[in-house]
Amino acid sequence: MAQFDVIYLGGGPAGYVGALRSAQLGHNVAVVEREGLGGTCVLWGCIPAKALLEAASIAQKVAKGKEFGVTAEKVTLDYGVAMKRSRAVSAQNSKGVEFLFKKNKITWLKGTGVLGPNKSVKVTGADGKAETHTAGKAVVIATGSRVKGLPQIGLELNKTTILSSDEALVLEKAPATMAVIGAGAVGCEFADVFHAFGTKVTLLEVMPRILPLEDEDCSAELAKAFKKRGITVVTGAKLGTVKAGKGGVTIPVEANGEKQEMTFDQVLVAAGRAPNIENIGLKEAGIQTTERGFIKVNDRLETTVKGVYAIGDVAGPPMLAHKGQREGHVVAEIIAGVHHHPVNYGNIPNATYCHPEVASIGLTEAQCKEKGLKYKVGKFPFSANGRARTSGETEGFVKVIKDEKFGEILGAHIIGAHATELIHEFAVARENEFTVEEIDLAIHAHPTLSEAIAEAVLDSMGKMLHA
Amino acid sequence: MATKVFMEALSPTMEEGRLVKWLKNEGDAVKSGDLLAEVETDKAVMELSARGDGILRKRMIEEGTTAAVGSLVGIIASADEDIASLVGGATAAPTSAALTAPVVAAPAAAAPAVAAPAAPAPAAPSAPAGRVIASPLARRLAGDQGVDLGGLQGSGPGGRIVKRDIEAAMAGGAPKAQAPSTGRVASAGSRLPSPVSGEEYHDEPLTQIRKTIARRLAESIGPIPTFYLTAEFDLARAAEMRAAAAELGDAYKFSFNDLILKATATALSQHPEVNAHWLGDRIRYFNTVHLGMAVATDDGLIVPVIFNAEQKRMSEISAESKALAKKARERKLKPEEFTGSTFSVSNLGMMQIEQFTAIINPPEAGILAIGAIEDRVVVAPDGGFAIRKKLRVTMSCDHRVIDGAVGAKFLQTLRRLIENPLLLVF
Numbered sequence: 096m097a098q099f100d101v102i103y104l105g106g107g108p109a110g111y112v113g114a115l116r117s118a119q120l121g122h123n124v125a126v127v128e129r130e131g132l133g134g135t136c137v138l139w140g141c142i143p144a145k146a147l148l149e150a151a152s153i154a155q156k157v158a159k160g161k162e163f164g165v166t167a168e169k170v171t172l173d174y175g176v177a178m179k180r181s182r183a184v185s186a187q188n189s190k191g192v193e194f195l196f197k198k199n200k201i202t203w204l205k206g207t208g209v210l211g212p213n214k215s216v217k218v219t220g221a222d223g224k225a226e227t228h229t230a231g232k233a234v235v236i237a238t239g240s241r242v243k244g245l246p247q248i249g250l251e252l253n254k255t256t257i258l259s260s261d262e263a264l265v266l267e268k269a270p271a272t273m274a275v276i277g278a279g280a281v282g283c284e285f286a287d288v289f290h291a292f293g294t295k296v297t298l299l300e301v302m303p304r305i306l307p308l309e310d311e312d313c314s315a316e317l318a319k320a321f322k323k324r325g326i327t328v329v330t331g332a333k334l335g336t337v338k339a340g341k342g343g344v345t346i347p348v349e350a351n352g353e354k355q356e357m358t359f360d361q362v363l364v365a366a367g368r369a370p371n372i373e374n375i376g377l378k379e380a381g382i383q384t385t386e387r388g389f390i391k392v393n394d395r396l397e398t399t400v401k402g403v404y405a406i407g408d409v410a411g412p413p414m415l416a417h418k419g420q421r422e423g424h425v426v427a428e429i430i431a432g433v434h435h436h437p438v439n440y441g442n443i444p445n446a447t448y449c450h451p452e453v454a455s456i457g458l459t460e461a462q463c464k465e466k467g468l469k470y471k472v473g474k475f476p477f478s479a480n481g482r483a484r485t486s487g488e489t490e491g492f493v494k495v496i497k498d499e500k501f502g503e504i505l506g507a508h509i510i511g512a513h514a515t516e517l518i519h520e521f522a523v524a525r526e527n528e529f530t531v532e533e534i535d536l537a538i539h540a541h542p543t544l545s546e547a548i549a550e551a552v553l554d555s556m557g558k559m560l561h562a
Numbered sequence: 563m564a565t566k567v568f569m570e571a572l573s574p575t576m577e578e579g580r581l582v583k584w585l586k587n588e589g590d591a592v593k594s595g596d597l598l599a600e601v602e603t604d605k606a607v608m609e610l611s612a613r614g615d616g617i618l619r620k621r622m623i624e625e626g627t628t629a630a631v632g633s634l635v636g637i638i639a640s641a642d643e644d645i646a647s648l649v650g651g652a653t654a655a656p657t658s659a660a661l662t663a664p665v666v667a668a669p670a671a672a673a674p675a676v677a678a679p680a681a682p683a684p685a686a687p688s689a690p691a692g693r694v695i696a697s698p699l700a701r702r703l704a705g706d707q708g709v710d711l712g713g714l715q716g717s718g719p720g721g722r723i724v725k726r727d728i729e730a731a732m733a734g735g736a737p738k739a740q741a742p743s744t745g746r747v748a749s750a751g752s753r754l755p756s757p758v759s760g761e762e763y764h765d766e767p768l769t770q771i772r773k774t775i776a777r778r779l780a781e782s783i784g785p786i787p788t789f790y791l792t793a794e795f796d797l798a799r800a801a802e803m804r805a806a807a808a809e810l811g812d813a814y815k816f817s818f819n820d821l822i823l824k825a826t827a828t829a830l831s832q833h834p835e836v837n838a839h840w841l842g843d844r845i846r847y848f849n850t851v852h853l854g855m856a857v858a859t860d861d862g863l864i865v866p867v868i869f870n871a872e873q874k875r876m877s878e879i880s881a882e883s884k885a886l887a888k889k890a891r892e893r894k895l896k897p898e899e900f901t902g903s904t905f906s907v908s909n910l911g912m913m914q915i916e917q918f919t920a921i922i923n924p925p926e927a928g929i930l931a932i933g934a935i936e937d938r939v940v941v942a943p944d945g946g947f948a949i950r951k952k953l954r955v956t957m958s959c960d961h962r963v964i965d966g967a968v969g970a971k972f973l974q975t976l977r978r979l980i981e982n983p984l985l986l987v988f
Contacts, residue, residue: 436719501702503725528697528724
């Protein structure tokens, strides 16, 4: 039994960043985490997936090497090796968080935590021993989310033929054929990875387009790029009841008025995640959840029980590591009673790391239309950008949507190489309420991909120079 | 701590001022509130006063030089303070003061908003002529909507004014705004006044038909769709009354113009539908009459205001109009004396103009143009001829606010009052 100022339940991006900030503000902090530090992001999500995508990128580049005068012969692709490297990168990052905990004198309570009365948490270790700790100031729930299958159509995750991203990340070898169900960020990224490692990939999406939350222009551009590379993309797909047998998994698919049965070696279910609200004593503590199963919080991230806060995936969408990190940062300041800026939920970037990359911030064009906003679109293709030509990465474009009258940057959408890095020029601009004019006035180095941003902005003002 | 002396907006419409005369020398001790210089604005010669204590260390511009509002014109500091960085390289270069002034940061944005609330009283704390910290977007919105950034407290990092602050100010909440000034809202230009109704007026949102009328008519003719109504009034009884009053002694003398002003104020109080401002999204109907009277000066036209004219007796209106006209010709009017009118009158009768049309002074909805009083031959009631004193007035009406029949009804009332001036006693 120990006494802390703040106890974080969960050591993922939201929890560990909150813990670091709390410690920085002088609090005695503990984090309850049963697995490694860093959570889904570091262990089962962002980090290992990006390591694999880098492998995919190298594979694509090697295949194109000949045009650059670099010929590689007898190229072999080994998913197992890429997987092991990605695991090593994950472990390294997790160790990094451990180091930061030590440096900031944060206690890692290894085990599973359950909320008790009066800001207490009962932690049960792997050996079954339980101990109760109390927090003088606050308990913060940051238990995250997990992959979910689609049992309603027979896609019950079975770890052999019907996989979630968790299993895909530790496969020893890439299958010959694979269906990826769900063409959100996770689905598109894994489709990209497995295709690069020689798998015949079919991407199945119920919605009429892939990356359905992104701007329609980006969805169309990515679908074009995927198809060109040989990934089968089926959108508006209705899936029948799935049969999983020894010879693979058979899925009845109805799309474009056609019905067919498709059989794959493996199926990767990348359709949605569920918040982890079970077995942490929510009900007993009197903490309410929303209709969609997230923990209900007010604008100070406090739950319906005073002194208990919730952050990250479990506190509601968007389920993104950087949204959770920011909430962790802010909740620590709220608990410490120091000045804080509320989380700006309207300015959270989205990033998908497939090739070409897709990144966005703010409103899509469809959302602008829906809201009845008067807007102007500026667009610049990377095919007209010098730097993109030098690297042979000319797919995609920058699209900026500005308020017609005041030049406010309503939304920005980038598809192309390094889009996930480029998007932050817009993030900074929007956070500071710069208009398109300030972006234009800032001198962009030549030759860079960032020039495409400046040109898109010029286009929105009717002054594009290079296309 | 040095105090920078800026060219201030001494009238609501002032964009630059000519420093006529320095009233302090370099090296003179000054206290907050002391007069530093005389500045000629677009309307009058005003006084620029000190906003800090110390010694006037530097005059940045010479007498006779014109400087933009917000530009640095002098430095007040303690005797030993290093002011080199403030003075910069701009020693008395006549116009470069504007360039070196650190006031307005954003290039494109609403520069004049910086100095704003305009009340010349040194007490106004909300007019720090210093740097206003605001996002580029906030500056644009404020510039477009006429929101005064100087009067807002920002809610962004470090007190930065951001979009939500402008939106809050426009929604009328202006939660963190320090009220720019008490008293009446300056109406020069159609700067957005607060949308709440007050004792002096009530606002009415536009009905659909008003919106359509406004849009269609503005498309057809200029931004203010104006039409004109001309009427001829008989002044026989007014002349009798004037002669009778004059017999009672100098204290009772009044001019025809005084009578017209008095009658107009009385008629307006009975026709608030004419005594109104067009504010873009609504019409403001005033419960009191602030009557503008156009005065020609050597420098041009200025319209001082007789406030609460409908409550004033003929002798008061007579005295006040004389005093205002004199001040106007001497360029001594204060801004609060020529802003805030609800309706205006322009008289060219003394210049033998039979009739004319006057230009509406927005956001007002109407103006009366008074012609010369002349003897005219008319058909007498018995069918013969008679000679009568006649006066032609022409009312310019903003059709978005005043429809033809509404304006005509107002003129009917005015006719009744001028042709039967005894009614003004009631």
